[in-house]
Amino acid sequence: MDSENKITSWRNYQKKIADDHYFFVRSCIRQTFFPGSERAFLTIMRDVLGRDVLDDPRHTSCTGIAYHSDVIPLQTIMTVVARHFALMTEAGYSNFLVSCVTSFGIYNEILHMWEHHPEILAETREHLWKATRREFQVPANVVHTSDTIYKFRNEIFAKAKYSLTSRNGESPLRIAEHVGCHYAKIFPDKGEGGAEFPKVLSGMIESWGGEVLDYPERRHCCGFGFRHYVVRENRGYSVANTRKKLESLAPLKPDLILANCPGCTMFMDKWQYTLGEMEGVTFGADGRGIPVLTYEELAGLVLGMDPWELGLQMHQVDVEPVLKKMGIVYAPEKKYLNAGGQYIGKPMVPDYCCL
Amino acid sequence: MSVNPKKRVAVVGAGVAGIAAAVALKRAGVDADVYEKESGPGGHLTRWHALFPGRENAATVLQGFLNEVKENRLDIRTGTLVTDIRKENGLFRVTTGSGECSEYGAVLLANGFRLFDAARKEEYGYGIYPRVITSPDLEKRMEDPATGLLIHNQAPKKVAFVHCVGSRDAKVGNRYCSKVCCISGVKQAIAVREQYPSCEVMNFYMDLRMFGSGFEELYQEAQEKYGINFIRGRVSEAAPTLDGSIQVKAEDTLLGCPLKVTVDWLILLVGMEPGIPGSLHDSLGLERDDAGFAGCRNKFLLPGYSSVDGLFLAGACAGPATIPDSVNQGRAAALSAIHYLNGKV
Amino acid sequence: MNGKNDKWGFHTEKSNLITLDSNDRSLVNILAEQVPSLNSCFFCGSCGATCTASDDGMNFRLVHLLLRRGELQTVNKIIRSCLLCGKCTLVCPRNVDTRAVIYNLKILIHELH
Ligand SMILES: Cc1cc2nc3c(=O)[nH]c(=O)nc-3n(C[C@H](O)[C@H](O)[C@H](O)COP(=O)(O)OP(=O)(O)OC[C@H]3O[C@@H](n4cnc5c(N)ncnc54)[C@H](O)[C@@H]3O)c2cc1C
Ligand code: SF4
Ligand code: SF4
Ligand code: SF4
Numbered sequence: 164m165d166s167e168n169k170i171t172s173w174r175n176y177q178k179k180i181a182d183d184h185y186f187f188v189r190s191c192i193r194q195t196f197f198p199g200s201e202r203a204f205l206t207i208m209r210d211v212l213g214r215d216v217l218d219d220p221r222h223t224s225c226t227g228i229a230y231h232s233d234v235i236p237l238q239t240i241m242t243v244v245a246r247h248f249a250l251m252t253e254a255g256y257s258n259f260l261v262s263c264v265t266s267f268g269i270y271n272e273i274l275h276m277w278e279h280h281p282e283i284l285a286e287t288r289e290h291l292w293k294a295t296r297r298e299f300q301v302p303a304n305v306v307h308t309s310d311t312i313y314k315f316r317n318e319i320f321a322k323a324k325y326s327l328t329s330r331n332g333e334s335p336l337r338i339a340e341h342v343g344c345h346y347a348k349i350f351p352d353k354g355e356g357g358a359e360f361p362k363v364l365s366g367m368i369e370s371w372g373g374e375v376l377d378y379p380e381r382r383h384c385c386g387f388g389f390r391h392y393v394v395r396e397n398r399g400y401s402v403a404n405t406r407k408k409l410e411s412l413a414p415l416k417p418d419l420i421l422a423n424c425p426g427c428t429m430f431m432d433k434w435q436y437t438l439g440e441m442e443g444v445t446f447g448a449d450g451r452g453i454p455v456l457t458y459e460e461l462a463g464l465v466l467g468m469d470p471w472e473l474g475l476q477m478h479q480v481d482v483e484p485v486l487k488k489m490g491i492v493y494a495p496e497k498k499y500l501n502a503g504g505q506y507i508g509k510p511m512v513p514d515y516c517c518l
Numbered sequence: 519m520s521v522n523p524k525k526r527v528a529v530v531g532a533g534v535a536g537i538a539a540a541v542a543l544k545r546a547g548v549d550a551d552v553y554e555k556e557s558g559p560g561g562h563l564t565r566w567h568a569l570f571p572g573r574e575n576a577a578t579v580l581q582g583f584l585n586e587v588k589e590n591r592l593d594i595r596t597g598t599l600v601t602d603i604r605k606e607n608g609l610f611r612v613t614t615g616s617g618e619c620s621e622y623g624a625v626l627l628a629n630g631f632r633l634f635d636a637a638r639k640e641e642y643g644y645g646i647y648p649r650v651i652t653s654p655d656l657e658k659r660m661e662d663p664a665t666g667l668l669i670h671n672q673a674p675k676k677v678a679f680v681h682c683v684g685s686r687d688a689k690v691g692n693r694y695c696s697k698v699c700c701i702s703g704v705k706q707a708i709a710v711r712e713q714y715p716s717c718e719v720m721n722f723y724m725d726l727r728m729f730g731s732g733f734e735e736l737y738q739e740a741q742e743k744y745g746i747n748f749i750r751g752r753v754s755e756a757a758p759t760l761d762g763s764i765q766v767k768a769e770d771t772l773l774g775c776p777l778k779v780t781v782d783w784l785i786l787l788v789g790m791e792p793g794i795p796g797s798l799h800d801s802l803g804l805e806r807d808d809a810g811f812a813g814c815r816n817k818f819l820l821p822g823y824s825s826v827d828g829l830f831l832a833g834a835c836a837g838p839a840t841i842p843d844s845v846n847q848g849r850a851a852a853l854s855a856i857h858y859l860n861g862k863v
Numbered sequence: 864m865n866g867k868n869d870k871w872g873f874h875t876e877k878s879n880l881i882t883l884d885s886n887d888r889s890l891v892n893i894l895a896e897q898v899p900s901l902n903s904c905f906f907c908g909s910c911g912a913t914c915t916a917s918d919d920g921m922n923f924r925l926v927h928l929l930l931r932r933g934e935l936q937t938v939n940k941i942i943r944s945c946l947l948c949g950k951c952t953l954v955c956p957r958n959v960d961t962r963a964v965i966y967n968l969k970i971l972i973h974e975l976h
Contacts (some may be wrong), residue, residue, distance in 0.1 A: 231946070231947070344915070344948055344950070345948075348948065348949065348950055348953060349949055351953070357640065358640075358953065359640035359641050359643075360640065360646070377757070377758050378757070378759075378760075379757040379758065379759050379765035379780075380757070381757060382755065382757070383915070384915040384946075384948070388915065388916070388946045388948075389946065390946070391916075391944075391946065397944075400916070400918075400919045400944065403918060403919075404915070404918070407918070414759075414760045415760055641954065682956075686905075686956060687956040688903075688955075688956055688957055688958040689954075689955075689956055689958070724905065724907045750908075751907070751908040751912060752907035752908055752909045752912070752956065753909075753912070754908075754909040754910075754912035754913035754954045755912075755913055755954070767912045767913065768908065768909075768912045769908030769909070769910075769911035769912040769917075769922070769924065770908075771906060771907070771908035771911070771924060774911075774922060774924075774925045776911055776912050776914070776917040776918070776922075777912070
C-alpha cells in the first residue's frame, strides 16, 4: 500500500464538518442492537469534547428502511424528513447530525432532489404544513456522527486511556473496516475520503494506533439491502453477501471489524452466528467469530469507558478478546448484570464455536 | 539573425511529428527552430520498448529519427519550454520559459499528448496498490528483464490488461477513443506472454479497435500463437488481496455473468489527453475540438490547418495518432507551412 | 403449442429465436424518453460487474438488452433483486442514470400488471 498516494487521493474529498451546535437524530434500530453506542456518542461529544448537541425526543424514524423496501412512498418520507428539519429549525439549529448511514443517505438524497426540483420542495412544504402546521429550513450542514468522531479523533486521542495496540503497546490491533454504502456511494463528495477510499473509519483507526486492513471486498455491501433482509424469503441474499465479505477479510486475521452504519454493524455481527449455525463456518481465530464494533464503542473503549456501560455484552460475537488484547481493565463478572446488579440474561450462543 | 523572420518556422515539440516536420522543412530549404521542453528529442517514443504492429524495437526506431536529426543538422533547442505564442501584424511571437522571444512567419504545433493520469480512476487504485501499473510503466519495466514483472524473482502467473482507461469514459470527461491503446494492449499482452510463457494473460475490453494495417493480424496472432484470453467486459473495480495481488471484477458480457479473478499484475491501458494549453485559445484564438485536441479548419480539405492562419498541426496534438500517422502529418504540415510562407494559401 | 401432449408423448420444443418482428420493444422507448441517457449505454457490463445484487442475478446491462430485444419474460424476475443502491450509476462510463431507469421500469411494470 502506497500510503502517501493514498493521502493525496483522500485529500480530494474533504467535506465540511460543522464544529459545534448540532441537532442530533438517532437511528431507529440501533438502540436495540448496540444500546450503548448513541449514549456513548452524546457523552463523548458533550462531556469529553464540550460540544453542544441537542437530542430531541420528538424525532422519529426517517422511515428509510420502509422506503427502500417500497413500503413507504417518496412523498411520505419527504414529509417525515421535512418534519425533522422543522424540529431542527424550531430549536434554532442548522447543523444536522445523523446517527444512521441509511438516514444520512436519505437526507442527502432528498436535499439533492429538492435542489434540482424546487417544485417538489414546495410540495413537501405544503404537505408538512397541512399535516403538522410546521415550517422548516434546509440544514446548512448535514453530517454523519462518524464524521464528527473522525473530525475530533485527535482531540479524543489526546484524552485517551488506551490505544488500539496490544497490551504491551508493541503491535497495533488489526482492524478491517466497513463503511456503509449510503455513506459515500450515493454522493462521493458527501463522504470523508470519497467512495473508493473513505477515510472516515480508517482515519480513526490510524489516529488511535491501529492498523487498517485492506481486503478485496472492502467496498462490497454488508448484505443488509433493506428488502433483502426485511422479506424473509430474500434473507438468503442478505446472508450470502455478508459471507462474501467475511470470507474476503478472514484470511487477514483481523482482531475486529469496525463499521459506521447501524445495519452493517448488526449484520456483520449477527450473521456470523447465523452462518455458524447454518453452514458450520466461522471466520475468526480458534473457530470463533470476529468481534464487530461501532465507532462510538471503539472511541468509548479508547477513552476508558466501561465496556458493559457501552453495551458490549449485547454483541453476538464476544468482544472480550479485544478487551484483553488492548489490556483494558474491566470486570468480567459484571458482563451480564444491569446497573442494579440483576442478571439480564445472555446470548444463547455468545459466539459460535465449531470445535 | 540574418534570415527574415517572415521566412522562418517555429516547430513546437520534437516528438516524431516535430522531427518529421523539421526534417521536411530543412530539406526544402526553410529555416526552422525546433523547441523541445525535455532534455532530448523523440517525445513519447523514448518511453516505449517495442512498437506495434510488428513489435519493432523502439530504441532502433528512435535511433532512426535521431539519425535524421543529425544528418539534417537540425538545431533542436532542448530544455526549452514554449510558454506563449502570439500573433501580431502577421508575425508569430514565440516566448519560452526563460522569457526569450523570437518571431516567425509560421508555427508548426507538434506538442503531442499527455498520458491520462490513471490515479483519477480511483476504483483501480493506481498509485495505491503497487501491483496496479499503467501501459507506459510496463514498457519501462520490460526494458529491464531483471525487473520486468518478476515478483520475488518469480515469473508472474496471471496478468490482466484493462482497455480504455481514461478513454470512452464520461466519468473522467473523456468521451473519445484514444485509438492506440487497443493495439498497444495486444502488443503488450504478447510481450508478457513471450517473456513469461507460463503466465496467463487476459485483456478486458469493450470493443477491440484494430483499425491499422497489420493490427487485426497481430490480434489474431495473439489469440492463436500466444493464447491471450480476450474477455468482453469493462473492469469495474480492483482491490488488493492478502499477498498484494489484485482482485478484479468485471462482467463477462458475452455470458452475462459477473466475473472475478485475482491477478499478479493489473495493467491499465491509459489513453491520450490533449496537450494543448487553454491559454493558446486566449492568446491566439486556437480552437479545440470537442475532445480538447487542437481542431482543424476542415477535416477533409484542410486537415492540419488550425483555426489560426499560419499555425499548422501535426501528430497527437491534433488527436490520438500512431507514429506513422504523426510522421505523415508532420511532413504534410511542413508542406502547408511552406505554401503559407510563399503566400500560396 | 409448447405443452406436453400425452397422446403423442413428445412436445414441440420452444424456439429460442429472438424474433424482432413480433417482439414488443416499446418499453425501452418509453424508458428512454423518461431517462434519455439510457440511449448512451454501450453494453460494457461495468454496472453488472459492480452490482451489489449481481450474485443474485441482477444485471442492468442484461435487463437493458432484453428490453431492447423485446425479450421480456425474465426482466421482472431479474430486477426484483435490485436494491436501487445506485452503485451501477457510480461506475457507468457513459453516465447512464441506471438507477432512474430501474426505478421507472419498476413503475412501468407495476402499471402494466
Ligand atoms: C502506451 C502507448 C504506447 C504506444 N505505442 C506505440 C507503438 O507501438 N507504435 C506507434 O506507432 N505508436 C505508439 N504510440 C503512439 C505514439 O506514442 C504517438 O503516436 C507519438 O508519440 C506521437 O508523436 P508526437 O510527436 O505527436 O507527440 P509526442 O510524442 O507527445 O511528442 C511531443 C513533444 O513535444 C514536447 N512538448 C510538448 N509541449 C511542449 C512545449 N510547450 N514546449 C516545448 N516542447 C513541448 C514534448 O516534450 C514531446 O517531446 C503509443 C502510445 C501510447 C500511449
Ligand atoms: S483504442 Fe481501444 S482501448 Fe483505446 S480507447 Fe479505443 S477502444 Fe479503448
Ligand atoms: S455501465 Fe453504463 S454503459 Fe455500461 S452496460 Fe451499464 S448502463 Fe450500459
Ligand atoms: S441500483 Fe440495482 S442494479 Fe444498480 S448496483 Fe444497485 S442493486 Fe445493482
